[in-house]
Amino acid sequence: MRASFVFSEVVTGLRRNVTMTIAMILTTAISLAMLGGGLLIAQTVDLTKERYLDDIEVSIFLTDDVSANDESCTEDPCAALRQSLEESDEVETVIYQSRDEAYESFQRIFEEQPELVELARPEALPASLRVRLVDPERADVITEEYEGEAGIAQIQDQGVFLERLIDGLNSFRNITLVGSLALLAAALLLIANMVQISAFTRRTEVGIMRLVGATRWYTQLPFLLEAMVAGVIGAILAAGSLVGLQLFVVDGVLAELREAGIISLPSLLYTVLIVAPVLLVSAMVISAVTGYVTLRMYVRH
Amino acid sequence: MIRIEDVTKVYKTSTRPALNNVSFEVDKGEFVFVIGPSGSGKSTFLRLLLREETPTKGKIYISNVDVAKMPRRKVPRLRQTIGCVFQDFRLLSNKTVFENVAFALEVIGKPAHTIRKVVPEVLELVGLDGKSDRMPNELSGGEQQRVAIARAFVNRPLMLLADEPTGNLDPDTSQDIMLLLERINRTGTTVLMATHDHSIVDSMRRRVVELEFGKVIRDDARGVYGVGN
Numbered sequence: 018m019r020a021s022f023v024f025s026e027v028v029t030g031l032r033r034n035v036t037m038t039i040a041m042i043l044t045t046a047i048s049l050a051m052l053g054g055g056l057l058i059a060q061t062v063d064l065t066k067e068r069y070l071d072d073i074e075v076s077i078f079l080t081d082d083v084s085a086n087d088e089s090c091t092e093d094p095c096a097a098l099r100q101s102l103e104e105s106d107e108v109e110t111v112i113y114q115s116r117d118e119a120y121e122s123f124q125r126i127f128e129e130q131p132e133l134v135e136l137a138r139p140e141a142l143p144a145s146l147r148v149r150l151v152d153p154e155r156a157d158v159i160t161e162e163y164e165g166e167a168g169i170a171q172i173q174d175q176g177v178f179l180e181r182l183i184d185g186l187n188s189f190r191n192i193t194l195v196g197s198l199a200l201l202a203a204a205l206l207l208i209a210n211m212v213q214i215s216a217f218t219r220r221t222e223v224g225i226m227r228l229v230g231a232t233r234w235y236t237q238l239p240f241l242l243e244a245m246v247a248g249v250i251g252a253i254l255a256a257g258s259l260v261g262l263q264l265f266v267v268d269g270v271l272a273e274l275r276e277a278g279i280i281s282l283p284s285l286l287y288t289v290l291i292v293a294p295v296l297l298v299s300a301m302v303i304s305a306v307t308g309y310v311t312l313r314m315y316v317r318h
Numbered sequence: 319m320i321r322i323e324d325v326t327k328v329y330k331t332s333t334r335p336a337l338n339n340v341s342f343e344v345d346k347g348e349f350v351f352v353i354g355p356s357g358s359g360k361s362t363f364l365r366l367l368l369r370e371e372t373p374t375k376g377k378i379y380i381s382n383v384d385v386a387k388m389p390r391r392k393v394p395r396l397r398q399t400i401g402c403v404f405q406d407f408r409l410l411s412n413k414t415v416f417e418n419v420a421f422a423l424e425v426i427g428k429p430a431h432t433i434r435k436v437v438p439e440v441l442e443l444v445g446l447d448g449k450s451d452r453m454p455n456e457l458s459g460g461e462q463q464r465v466a467i468a469r470a471f472v473n474r475p476l477m478l479l480a481d482e483p484t485g486n487l488d489p490d491t492s493q494d495i496m497l498l499l500e501r502i503n504r505t506g507t508t509v510l511m512a513t514h515d516h517s518i519v520d521s522m523r524r525r526v527v528e529l530e531f532g533k534v535i536r537d538d539a540r541g542v543y544g545v546g547n
Contacts, residue, residue, distance in 0.1 A: 022424045222410060222421075228368070229473065230398030231425035233391075 026239035045251025048200030058190035064281035084144040094168035248304030256293035320344040325376035338532035354529035360512040401470030405485035416450035460491035519543040
């Protein structure tokens with residue numbers, strides 16, 4: 018196989034159908050960028066979840082009666098509840114927060130709004146059991162089991178807020194992935210079309226090649242490589258724009274959210290080392306397979 | 319060299335066979351005209367030799383290998399031993415004379431130094447030395463056909479198939495092309511030429527195989543076109 022020959026064939030082929038090639042490169046680039054975007058959002062979801070799950074608690078707020086009379090959770094129903102929770106397999110730790118402690122923490126949280134602290138009375142705040150779970154995502158098991166029991170006013174699962182955030186991110190990710198799939202289908206058709214046009218414009222060459230006894234490799238490799246080169250250029254553009262987007266847009270816009278610890282973003286390294294290779298390999302596989310199938314279907318050997 | 323045994327070829331779209339129980343042999347180094355009206359089966363015969371088609375029935379041996387039974391992956395190697403020339407030259411218009419001839423070697427993976435050596439030799443043989451940098455559209459029809467012959471011959475095939483090679487040329491130019499084919503034949507290459515051209519067949523006095531409705535109706539060792547008509 019003479020590399021220089023195949024190479025020059027590929028270059029001529031790409032230049033000959035330059036509009037088609039550009040259309041295909043752009044479609045591939047955009048669809049792959051969206052795919053990469055989807056991957057990055059998925060990673061954001063994972064990282065954010067991981068970060069939050071460590072801190073998530075289920076708060077069991079006790080009734081006024083218990084809050085007022087049981088300072089250290091030594092009497093029933095509080096003591097019984099606590100024991101039962103501690104014995105549960107789902108539970109990692111249980112911490113009792115008395116009414117006074119709740120008030121202290123309230124004062125701390127609203128330090129900067131003294132008028133609020135002014136208004137609040139310790140009697141308005143309930144005592145609570147702060148439950149940390151082995152698996153923070155199974156909070157509903159606790160809620161179901163203890164809801165309505167004596168001494169319990171309300172059960173609050175912080176995970177619900179996280180879920181809302183995650184749901185938001187997930188639907189954003191799904192939209193991106195669906196969009197990328199639709200565009201990928203378009204890119205696929207463009208690749209098929211490009212290979213067909215390329216094979217058609219070069220039918221005289223291919224005819225002569227077959228006649229003088231060129232092997233299938235020689236006649237078809239230029240077409241495959243053409244599709245693959247265009248696909249790889251598309252992937253590089255896609256990876257480049259993702260990195261750019263991350264550096265100049267996402268990191269800027271979402272910087273506050275990240276610094277406030279509300280969401281955790283994947284690092285640039287993740288984009289370069291994981292997402293970019295995934296895009297590159299997908300582009301090569303997709304264009305090679307599409308090209309090969311097209312040649313099998315439309316070009317007689 | 320070539321042995322055709324009871325070959326019948328029926329195309330799916332036609333009820334009448336293109337070739338009907340045809341048998342004959344061609345020895346190494348022979349020059350054979352295949353004549354007959356349009357639709358008599360000449361082109362089908364050439365396509366069968368190239369394994370562009372397979373026979374419906376019968377056997378085709380080239381150098382004692384049954385071409386019809388040959389696995390697909392061996393077909394390129396078969397075609398490397400057969401040169402082809404057509405009425406419409408089939409040159410690549412965006413390549414020079416040199417590049418057109420070199421193309422036939424490049425695509426079968428011959429190294430660059432061989433190409434640089436062999437192409438000028440064959441261009442000289444066909445009388446085109448000094449024109450290697452011309453584009454096909456700067457050449458006359460006869461010159462273009464010479465390029466096509468050079469391309470067919472550059473890999474030194476055992477056999478040259480020529481399908482109406484003079485069909486687009488005036489009589490004088492045709493005569494020159496025939497001289498060239500004769501010269502190639504003298505190097506030991508078997509030449510099979512399908513043609514309608516009476517004067518050429520008559521003047522050459524070579525073996526003539528005449529086809530009509532897919533059957534061999536004449537096989538003369540030193541024939542002319544018109545005998546029997």
